[in-house]
Structure formats: C-alpha cells, structure tokens
Amino acid sequence: MKINEYRKKRNFSATPEPQGAASAEKKGKAPLIYTMQKHRASHLHYDLRLEWRGVLLSWAVPKGPSLDPTVKRLAMQTEDHPIEYADFEGVIPPGQYGAGTVMLWDRGTWEPESPDVDASLQAGEIKFTLHGKKLQGSWVLVHTRGFGSNPDRSAWLFIKHRDQYASTKDVTQDEPCSVASQRLLAEIARDGGGDVEKASLGDPPDQGRRATTTKPARGRIGRRRETL
Ligand code: MN
Numbered sequence: 001m002k003i004n005e006y007r008k009k010r011n012f013s014a015t016p017e018p019q020g021a022a023s024a025e026k027k028g029k030a031p032l033i034y035t036m037q038k039h040r041a042s043h044l045h046y047d048l049r050l051e052w053r054g055v056l057l058s059w060a061v062p063k064g065p066s067l068d069p070t071v072k073r074l075a076m077q078t079e080d081h082p083i084e085y086a087d088f089e090g091v092i093p094p095g096q097y098g099a100g101t102v103m104l105w106d107r108g109t110w111e112p113e114s115p116d117v118d119a120s121l122q123a124g125e126i127k128f129t130l131h132g133k134k135l136q137g138s139w140v141l142v143h144t145r146g147f148g149s150n151p152d153r154s155a156w157l158f159i160k161h162r163d164q165y166a167s168t169k170d171v172t173q174d175e176p177c178s179v180a181s182q183r184l185l186a187e188i189a190r191d192g193g194g195d196v197e198k199a200s201l202g203d204p205p206d207q208g209r210r211a212t213t214t215k216p217a218r219g220r221i222g223r224r225r226e227t228l
Pocket of ligand 1: 039041045047060098
C-alpha cells in the first residue's frame with residue numbers, strides 16, 4: 001500500500017482526516033484530480049496534490065504557488081495521500097500530525113504533458129497542465145539536489161510556464177478563500193473548534209477580522225503570515 005506512510009503518521013481516532021479506502025486505480029481516461037490545500041500547521045504552506053495510480057502525489061510548497069514564470073517556489077515532496085484527502089477541509093486537532101487548519105484553496109483536474117508520469121518522477125521533471133479555479137495552464141515540477149550544504153532528496157521547484165495564464169498578480173494574497181466553502185482559514189478554524197488566532201495568521205491581514213465577528217479572537221489579527 002502506497003499510503004502506509006500516511007497512515008502510520010496519523011491516529012484516525014483523533015483526526016478527522018480520511019483513512020483512505022483501498023484505492024483503486026482509475027481505468028480509462030477519467031480526469032485526474034488536482035488539489036491545492038492551504039495548511040496553517042506549525043508553518044503556513046500549500047499542499048499540491050496530483051492524483052496518480054490511485055493516490056495523491058504530494059508536495060508542500062511553503063510560499064505557495066506563483067503565477068510569475070521567473071519565480072521558482074520550493075516544493076518538498078511529502079508522503080502520498082489517499083484520494084479521499086482531496087475533499088478534506090477542516091481542523092487537525094492539537095498533538096496530531098500536521099495539527100492546524102486545512103483549507104481547500106484550489107481544485108480541479110490535471111493532465112501530465114508526458115503520459116508516463118512514473119518516468120517523469122524518476123527523471124525529476126514533471127510538466128503538466130492544471131485545470132483549477134485559481135491555477136491554470138502549464139506548470140513544471142523540477143527535482144533539485146537541495147540547497148547549500150543541506151542536500152535534500154525531497155526538494156523540488158514548482159514553476160509556472162509562460163502561457164496566457166502567467167501573471168505577476170499575487171494569487172495567494174488576491175484569492176485567499178476556500179474554493180469549496182469561500183471561508184478564510186480563521187473561519188474554518190472557528191467552525192471546526194480550532195485555534196482561530198493561529199489560523200488567522202495565514203489569512204491576509206485586512207481580512208482576518210471577518211472571521212472574528214461572531215467569536216472574537218484575541219489580538220494579533222493584523223500580523224502578516226509567517227514565511228519559511
Ligand atoms: Mn500540509
């Protein structure tokens with residue numbers, strides 16, 4: 001099972017995250033799932049997930065995606081996730097792996113440019129098209145040898161290709177809400193009984209207040225989000 005590592009890290013009696021069924025590989029030409037989850041854990045990051053062979057290949061992108069082709073964003077490959085994770089939005093309780101608030105920031109489908117994704121993974125370069133609500137067009141993931149004196153085999157770069165969807169607009173700041181529920185991180189935390197103040201640090205400073213109208217959080221709403 002490719003999601004053994006995913007399961008080992010989690011206690012499913014404590015976290016609302018899906019355990020994952022015995023996932024079946026899609027037959028034929030069904031579109032492949034793409035999702036980007038905004039995750040306010042110990043550090044804010046965006047989890048890029050691409051369905052392949054019955055699981056979601058996963059990368060954590062600390063600074064999130066950039067529509068600017070001159071910007072390379074570090075993307076750390078993480079454990080494969082079950083397909084059901086593509087629908088997860090909510091609060092991972094304190095003490096659990098990845099504790100914090102998860103937002104479905106973008107979702108849709110993806111198409112590999114080269115049909116043999118296993119070969120692309122092996123070669124360390126995956127070119128693909130995203131059909132999301134926020135991210136579209138051509139992108140690439142390039143494997144690196146890590147940086148400086150700290151080589152890390154999980155380090156990739158996530159880069160936008162030049163096409164009609166390339167832009168200098170700051171998509172993470174301009175479109176901060178859930179594609180599934182239109183909520184901010186602070187609102188997802190509030191609704192899920194999570195840490196509203198911590199979650200609000202991942203929302204744009206001028207919008208965090210919206211989440212606190214029914215249940216005020218204590219201070220620091222205006223603080224800018226952390227970067228890694
Ligand atoms: Mn994450």
